[in-house]
Amino acid sequence: MHYPIPASPQEIVALQKKTVNEEVVATAIAGVVQIARSKGQSLEELTAEVLADDRVLDQKSRLRLSRIVVQAWKTLP
Numbered sequence: 001m002h003y004p005i006p007a008s009p010q011e012i013v014a015l016q017k018k019t020v021n022e023e024v025v026a027t028a029i030a031g032v033v034q035i036a037r038s039k040g041q042s043l044e045e046l047t048a049e050v051l052a053d054d055r056v057l058d059q060k061s062r063l064r065l066s067r068i069v070v071q072a073w074k075t076l077p
Contacts, residue, residue, distance in 0.1 A: 006031030007038075033072045043073050 005027060006012045012031045018024045036046045050066040057065065 003027040
C-alpha cells in the first residue's frame with residue numbers, strides 16, 4: 001500500500017487506525033516534516049521537539065528518531 005503524505009496533524013493522527021508497519025511510520029515522519037516546513041519551522045526546531053523529554057519514548061529512541069527526521073528533512077523535496 002502507498003499512503004499519501006499527511007498534510008495536517010489530523011491526518012497524522014488518523015494513521016493510528018492503520019496497522020503499524022514501516023510504511024505507515026515513514027508516512028507519518030514525512031508528514032511531520034512537511035507540516036513543520038509549512039509552518040516555517042526549522043530543522044533545528046523540529047529536532048528539538050523530537051528530542052524533548054516525553055513519556056512515550058526513552059532518550060535512546062528519541063535520538064534515533066531525531067536522526068531519522070534529519071534524514072527525511074534532507075531527502076524530501
